Amino acid sequence: MSIGEGVSGMTEVLRGREREQAALADVVDRARSGHGSALLLQGQPGVGKSALLEHTIATTDGMVVLRTRGVESEAPLPFAALHRLLRPTLSHLDRIPTRQADALRAAFGESSDDVGDRHLVFLGTLNLLSAVAEGEPVLAVVDDAHWLDDASAAALQFAGRRLEGEPIAIIFAVRDNETGQFDPRDLTLLSVGGVDETAAVALIADQVDTPVAEGVRAELLEATGGNPLGLVELTRALSQAQLSGAEPLPERLPLTAGVERAFLDRYRRLPEAAQTLLLLAAADDSGRVVTLTRAAARIGVGPEALDAAEESGLLNVGDGGVLTLRHPLVRSAIYGAATSGRRRQAHRALADALAGTPDEDRRAWHLAASVDGPDEAVVAALDDAAERARRRGGHEAASSAWTRAAELTVDPQERAVRLFAAAGASVAAGQPADGDRLARTALVDAIDPLLRSDILLLQGQIEWNTGSLDDGYRIVCQAASTAAPHDPERARILAMLAAALASFGARSVDAPDPATITSPPGADAGPEQRVAGWLLQGFSAVLRDEWATAADAFRRAWDTPIGPDAPPMLHHNLAIATMHLGDDDRAIALHDLQLQRARDASAVNMIEHALTRGAVSRIATGAWADAASYAEEAVLLDRNLALDELITFPLAQLAVIAALRGDPQAPQRLQALEQALEQHPPHGTIAGLVIGLSHWAAARQAGVAPARALHHLEQIKLPAARWLSAIDRIETAVRADRRDLTEKSLEELRTFADGSGMAWAWAAVHHCEAILGGADAEEHFRQALDWHARSSRLPAKARTQLAFGEYLRRHRRRTDARVPLREALETFESLGATLWADRARQELRASGETARRGNDLVATELTPSEAQIAALVRQGLSNKDVAGRLFVSPRTVDFHLRNIYTKLGITSRTELVAMTSDPA
């Protein structure tokens, strides 16, 4: 048994543990039959968690057993515990998606690559376990999970929540009231309490040869609550006279303190040298005798002290020179009792012992614990450790190392730089609250305005993503104003960002108008600055409904080429700006480019962003199958990677698509969206779009009265969302007989069309004028169709054709009516827009044409996930590659693929690839 891979514990026979043993056996058995799950074994120190784990392992046959444990002093070593768990399985790495395999190697320090997106490590963990489990079911045991390093804890919790359908059991053991970074919510809990009286009495009897007085036994039972370690240690600590009742018992302490005192009493009876050695063992967790003896030698303690320490039973040297303490409480007792001076000395000795070994991270942290004030060499070692942790995707560890480095730095500016790096790492670790606290701390010392501006930008990002968009906006304005006198170019980009936030709904009375923060770029400015300036102008104009200015500025920005290495903020906002004008073709091109880059980098958040933006534009152009596929992939990503706060956006898109199609599932889609909105009210920059799409979907449900539909449509505030639903708003106002709202909306749209010159907008204006039924209705229909010919919004065009056909038929021009009606029907059928297609067919019949049956309307039976997987397989991707692309496990792909075969009546991948038409 080793401190690293073993489960420390008690060799005593398990007594009185039938219930717990049965529960553990059940989890293992269910995993064996393919129903994997994770279990949390929780109890006080010494209650016998490790012994139960040992017993479970010993009684399990025919499974791959993997084991690891959290070690308190390993918190700053990213993925250390996970590496121990997975080490025996790394030969299977070639069976998981390449990106994930690379990420795992980088996380474990087996390559010097950057991990990139940390989700890849999490998915790699799950998929590696899954790959191993294809051979034999897997039992993974994680003892002392409360001490897991943060990165390992995050990866194992991710895997533990996704074991459904996998022949994998993960058992975590944690202490009561001490979960550390380990978040036990929604794991099945098995609480371990004290043993019953019969078992306790037997345990006491096992420890001593002499009879134990009845009163003493009762006292021991009460003091320990049946805690086996407590029973063993407190009994052993008593003299014969105390056991027989002849002498009084020592003062009673709380259980853990009592056990620690028993260990400490034993420790204090040892010779000085052995005590020093045990303190070193308590302060070092590597479990390597060679490190320990080398450190001991630094402070004049010879190797013979090891024998004395071992004889005390507090420490054990196992095979291969690996060292374990009797129980983690030995560690806390000895370490806790040492003065801070002695602790520093121990850490210094350990750091020296590790000099020149590959354990640089451990060494850095021992150094940090050994100094009593600022020290440049220690700071440099911590900086290096932080940088290594960052590369390995251990962002929590990187944040800790930079924070600690800052604490030992004299120069305030350098301190601020390190705290800023720490804040950024916390955000990367998904701990925005910690990131915000560190950013605040960094601002205390940051004097350099550009550094302050960078810190403020980070704070602003945290705020608009997790708190309030308005506050985030105010902070970004502050960042821009801070940079303005010193670096106007930087300030211009920040002001542009602030204006973009405002254009998506951010407001603050305390913030300056972003347009006033910097002057426009000069005539000799480079392309990036010109783009920043135009975007700033465009976003500001959107805010004032000055559409001509906005459209002109955005077009100039789009027409100015900038390199792929230009600030991401520019690329990002060039793409976002398209949504304000409803420039769908450009939106799709720019977001697809972004998607491609994000996929190449496996940058999960960016993939999600590009998918959801790409879907919005496709809703407008009628590429609904693609839009649904994008949105469905985003939902999958959000669910699978726990990006819950983003999920309402793609759900709203799916609800809109279903409603526009007249899909029988539309009400369920809307309901799913409403539930998600309740759990995760949208905030940040997506809020305006999510709310807009939600009202649009609600308004377009079948059978909704016009007044109610209109009420929904009038609650859409964000212009970009109002444009998407413009025709519906005006048509509904007409049906609801609200002349006032009809005219107001039409006027708004006309102003936009006039300023922006967008073809779809003019088409919509003429469509609406036409259905108002004036004398010039026909002329408006024709103009609308002329404009439609220049726009890619197919659904809108078909709606104009339908309305025009209806108009012509009502005017007894049945032959003329058939032309637009046929075209409308064809488009609606290709879109899968059932309700509109039915209307077009009815109109065609009324105009005297025997409409053919809508054979194209047989909706695909594949679910969006299945359709997506089918499409990727048809592109020639292997299951492994499909899994990597969609961030799911190969097993999930396989599961969907089998359903696809059944639904399509085929039996093989070859048949799927050979199918002539897209099954979706």
Added chain:
Amino acid sequence: MMRGTPRTFVGPTVFTLDGAFCVHIADDVRARIGAMPGISGCELDIPARVLLVTAEAPVDRAEVLAVLRTTGCPVRG
């Protein structure tokens, strides 16, 4: 790291507060932390649950925690 690992610091450092507490504990925290040798600043932001302590000379974090605990201020780590 182990609980109680020596952690001296200079400059500003953050303590995260757990839960709410009353006004005179806050006053007590400011007074007692502010009076510690080496400490030059003590800012309490109760809504943000943040205590920002600034040291002009090396101070051990454990000493600050010990003083905080005597005030009854609920603090993490």
